[in-house]
Amino acid sequence: MDFEFTDDQGSLRDAVQRWVEKGFSFERRHGLAKAGGATRAVYAELAELGLTGLVVPESHGGLGFGAIEAMVVMEELGRGLVNAPYAAGALVAPTLLSAAPEALQAAWLPRVASGDVLVVLAHQEQAARYRLHHVRTRATASGSGSGYRLAGAKSVVPAGDEADAYVVPARLTGADDDTAGIGLFLVERAAAGLAVRGYPTQDGARAAELTLVGTPATLITEEGGALIEQAADVGIAAVCAEAVGLMEKLTAITVEYMNTRKQFNATLASFQALRHRMADVKMQLELGRSMSFYASMKLGEPAAQRRLALSQAKVQLGQSMRYVSQQCVQLHGGIGVTDEYIASHYFKRLTMLEMSFGDTLHHLGEVSAHMQDTAGVFA
Amino acid sequence: MDLNFTADELAFRHEIRDWVAANLPADISHKVHNALHLTRDDMQAWARILGRKGWHGYSWPKQFGGPGWTAVQRHLFEEECALAGAPRIVPFGPVMVAPVIMAFGSPEQQQRHLPGIMSGDVWWSQGYSEPGAGSDLASLKCKAERQGDKYIVNGQKTWTTLGQYGEWIFCLVRTSSEGKPQTGISFLLIDMKSPGVSVRPIIMLDGGHEVNEVWFDEVEVPAENLVGEENKGWTYAKYLLAHERAGIGEVNRAKRELERLKRIAKAEGLYDDGRFRDQIALLEVDIVALEMLILRVVSASNSGKQSLDVAGLLKIRGSEIQQRYTELMMLAGGPFSLPFIQEAMDAGWQGDHVGAAHCAPLSGAYFNFRKTTIYGGSNEVQRNIVAQTVLGS
Numbered sequence: 001m002d003f004e005f006t007d008d009q010g011s012l013r014d015a016v017q018r019w020v021e022k023g024f025s026f027e028r029r030h031g032l033a034k035a036g037g038a039t040r041a042v043y044a045e046l047a048e049l050g051l052t053g054l055v056v057p058e059s060h061g062g063l064g065f066g067a068i069e070a071m072v073v074m075e076e077l078g079r080g081l082v083n084a085p086y087a088a089g090a091l092v093a094p095t096l097l098s099a100a101p102e103a104l105q106a107a108w109l110p111r112v113a114s115g116d117v118l119v120v121l122a123h124q125e126q127a128a129r130y131r132l133h134h135v136r137t138r139a140t141a142s143g144s145g146s147g148y149r150l151a152g153a154k155s156v157v158p159a160g161d162e163a164d165a166y167v168v169p170a171r172l173t174g175a176d177d178d179t180a181g182i183g184l185f186l187v188e189r190a191a192a193g194l195a196v197r198g199y200p201t202q203d204g205a206r207a208a209e210l211t212l213v214g215t216p217a218t219l220i221t222e223e224g225g226a227l228i229e230q231a232a233d234v235g236i237a238a239v240c241a242e243a244v245g246l247m248e249k250l251t252a253i254t255v256e257y258m259n260t261r262k263q264f265n266a267t268l269a270s271f272q273a274l275r276h277r278m279a280d281v282k283m284q285l286e287l288g289r290s291m292s293f294y295a296s297m298k299l300g301e302p303a304a305q306r307r308l309a310l311s312q313a314k315v316q317l318g319q320s321m322r323y324v325s326q327q328c329v330q331l332h333g334g335i336g337v338t339d340e341y342i343a344s345h346y347f348k349r350l351t352m353l354e355m356s357f358g359d360t361l362h363h364l365g366e367v368s369a370h371m372q373d374t375a376g377v378f379a
Numbered sequence: 380m381d382l383n384f385t386a387d388e389l390a391f392r393h394e395i396r397d398w399v400a401a402n403l404p405a406d407i408s409h410k411v412h413n414a415l416h417l418t419r420d421d422m423q424a425w426a427r428i429l430g431r432k433g434w435h436g437y438s439w440p441k442q443f444g445g446p447g448w449t450a451v452q453r454h455l456f457e458e459e460c461a462l463a464g465a466p467r468i469v470p471f472g473p474v475m476v477a478p479v480i481m482a483f484g485s486p487e488q489q490q491r492h493l494p495g496i497m498s499g500d501v502w503w504s505q506g507y508s509e510p511g512a513g514s515d516l517a518s519l520k521c522k523a524e525r526q527g528d529k530y531i532v533n534g535q536k537t538w539t540t541l542g543q544y545g546e547w548i549f550c551l552v553r554t555s556s557e558g559k560p561q562t563g564i565s566f567l568l569i570d571m572k573s574p575g576v577s578v579r580p581i582i583m584l585d586g587g588h589e590v591n592e593v594w595f596d597e598v599e600v601p602a603e604n605l606v607g608e609e610n611k612g613w614t615y616a617k618y619l620l621a622h623e624r625a626g627i628g629e630v631n632r633a634k635r636e637l638e639r640l641k642r643i644a645k646a647e648g649l650y651d652d653g654r655f656r657d658q659i660a661l662l663e664v665d666i667v668a669l670e671m672l673i674l675r676v677v678s679a680s681n682s683g684k685q686s687l688d689v690a691g692l693l694k695i696r697g698s699e700i701q702q703r704y705t706e707l708m709m710l711a712g713g714p715f716s717l718p719f720i721q722e723a724m725d726a727g728w729q730g731d732h733v734g735a736a737h738c739a740p741l742s743g744a745y746f747n748f749r750k751t752t753i754y755g756g757s758n759e760v761q762r763n764i765v766a767q768t769v770l771g772s
Contacts, residue, residue: 001388001451002381003678009380068380251769259772267772275766276759282769283692290671297382315664368653368660373641375663376634377382377670 003293005072012065013072019049020080026342029081033204033345040118040162042084047115052090060109062094070234071241071296078245081345083205085120085159087238093119095231096167096184100220104186108165119186121231122154122166122210130358132228133179137212139170148185148219149193150212160208161198164189167231168210168217169224184224185217192216203352204345226303233310235357237299240292240317243353247285247324250346254278254328257343261333274331281324288320294377304370311358311366318360325350382674384451391452395459402428406726408464412639414740415726417466419544425466426499436473436497443481443489444497450680453626454673461631469541472496472503474626476549479566479615483607492547492568504545504571506536506593507616514760516551517560517613521595523552523567525602525609530554530567532575532598538754542578542591545571551612566612568604575599583750585743586721620690620756627690627755628697630670636704637666643711643737655711662703669696688768691761698751698758709745712738719743 005013023045032039046052055070056062063069070091077086089112097108097119111117128134137152150170157166166187174181187194193215198208221227258269258278268274295313298306325347329336336343354360372379384392407421429435437456439445448456460468468474477496480488495501512519521534532552542548548569555563569576575598580588607615640659644650650659676689709716715734722728723739732739752758 001384001674001678002682003675004682005380255770258770269770269772272763275770276762278769279691279695279762279765282765283696286672286689286692287668287696290675291668293380293675294382294667294671297380312664312667315661316668364657364660364664367664368657371660371663373638374634375637375666377667377674379634 005068009069009072012069013076015049016051016073016076017079019045020076020082024080024082026081026345029083029204029345032083033200037083037200037204037206038162039084039159039205042082043086043089043118043159043162044115046084046086046090051086052115053113054090056094056109056113057098060105060113062109062113067234067237067296067299070238071292074238074241075245075248075292078242078247078349079249081246081249081342081349083203083349085118085162085205087235087242088120088158089115089118089163091238092121092231092235093167095234096121096220096227097186099184099223099227100186104218104220108186117164118159118162119165119167120158120160120163121228121235122157122160122168122187123228123232124155124157125153126155127176130362131177132232133182133225134177135169135171135182136176137168137170139172139183139185139217142216146219148183148217150185150187150215150217152212154210154212156201156207157210158207159205160210161196161206166210167220168212169228170217172222179225182224182228183222184220184227186220187212187215187217201352203349229303229307232357233299233306236310236314237292237295239353239356240288240295240313243317243321243350244285244289244292246346246350246353247288247320250324250328250343250350251278251281251285253343253346254281254331257332268331277327277331281327284320284323288317288324291316291320308367308370311363311370314358314363315360315367318354318363321350321354322360384455388451388455392455392459395456396463398432399459399463399465402432403460403463403465404428407466410726411464411466412635413726413737414639414724414744416724419541422466422469422541423499423502423544426469428499429468430497430499433497435468435499436477436493437468438474439477439481439497443477443493450677454677457626458631458634461635464635467632469502471505471540471545471549472501475505475619476503476568479549479606479619482618483566483611483615485603487603488568488606502541502544502546504539504542504548504593506539506548506550506569508538509535510537514757516616517564519551519553519560519564521550521552523554523565523600525554528602530600530602530605532567532569532595532600534595536593536595537581537590539578539591539593540589542571542593543580543588545578545593547571548576548593549606551616554609554612561613563610564612564616565609566606566615567600568606569595569598569600570604573598573600583747585746586719587743587747589747628669628673628693629701630666630673630697633666633669633697633700633704636701636708637663640704640708640711643708643741646735646737647711647713649711655707658707662700662707665696665700665703669693669700672696691756691765691768694755695752695758695761695765701751702745702748705741705745705748709741712741716742 053062058064139148142149168185168187172183193213195211291313298309335341436445441447523530523532550567554565575596577594579592581590649655715738718733
């Protein structure tokens, strides 16, 4: 058992930190958000650093790194409040594409690794809430060749109008809620019958609604149910790690403010009611960090253990994010609820993350449904 | 980053598991698993069984007769003991006073006291708190005056856990009233059979006799029982607090009690009640998160590379979790948590239970565990300490 980072992981962290310090100031982020939240240019800079190929196998032009390296990068992107679809494009999409037939992998993964294309998962549907297997979108084999056509709609697709292609779950057989019969398909942005309605999101990025009407699609796998769970778990681990970076930085910003700002002729840091609040913030941060480690380290476990662990992690991180972000805003007073001050942007990003890949109540339900007689990290 | 134990560590875990299975008396583990009353003999029997194996002081280095285990091995030992239903090791001797004697005691003190602590033969108590010195421990008044080769001790200690069984007590006493309150405190070892020592029970809200007042009336203590230097006792006490104690989170015990909570909830027909079950699930997440935090501390301590200053967090979170599982168990008992039949908490009681037998100890445990956020430095004091490290001011 070992919770140390290797030297290589430390170098990776340093590289992302240096890029953030040099190239991603709050002013830049604020400007991007004000301009509508398009961040493909930021994604391209991450690609120049080689980060978009982080987890893509070396045989497909990537670096072939694993879950811990992904966690390190996400922590730093969080700390820097970087708005770019990194988790969606560079972590979740490669997980999905790695199940594709070899030719499809060879056609797409090298370009995903280089960042030339952005592929994102488009799985959410209007009636599904956070249920991964609730898929109403239908796939039918097209008359000619091996192609399929999709009909349906997908909601709140990250960077949806900036992506070049989508991984779309669509039902091959069965009822809307069946766990079996879900295929995963690659749909290109330029495909016929695909309508994309983009819009800004609360955290200064973009998302889109997709409408598919007889849209041509390429089959990735007919066994999509298990794969989408795995990809969602990769997404959860990324959310957890990003949240740790966000919470750590927001806490540091708040500490600095409390040691500077004076009221009643004393710094905020001198008031015990506020000091105790910071102790509780620290508690939630460290519990959150612990469970973020847990999430990333459990990604390689068999599905049942992995899913329970990732749900446990999301419950903890959800609570941590909510508490830390709300309290850090509160401790700032009025400045904390302004647009010009950085803390409110950390707050909004953390709030969005709680609702990504299932919110706290959803995952509490998952833990509740799947918990065993014995519990614990090694149970 | 690797969550897995090494092959050697896993082999160690199995060695401990097998040994505990073979050596922990079934009647004792039955009591622990069912929260029945543990007698002095139960506690001391387990201490002596561990002592014969050289594990009562399981955190001790080899030079003092301990096993010299790594932090990971200590954690695994604690986990295996807790899950098997072993009683908690009464900490005052092997966990609290022994490290102070090792670090600051004379060779004579080490030779005199450490063997009896390791063997489990000598029962130690702790004399820290006083009626006027709780969270503000440094304001303590119990006085030790040097007269020739003796100290004369006068005053009162309180909240002395299991002091009714104590044979020796380690005390913080005031030897000087000059300077800051912290600078006039000494660390004294006192034979509780000395004339002038009296122990009076404090009955707690659950009806149990767990803590005591200890009074000192002109008690003569040989000067050789002073640990280290006079007026340096506060430093030694702080050493004790700062001593690596991942165990204060009590997470292994919490895992065992979570299993019991699930058994009770099933028996009471609550496990399929979504509202109640979600509360168990939330507690399960809390426990896993605490375990991960503790494993980070254990790992850091094992590698010696980083210091993770989170003892205060472990105490706060661990105690909150202990209170939560006792609360949920009591609620699971429903109306059968109301009867107060103390004998029903004794193993082998032949009377008629009201409701299921597992309901008898539930409220008492809930009442009793309100102590966990109060003792060992109240959680509010812990928050002061945590805030100091976070804010740096």
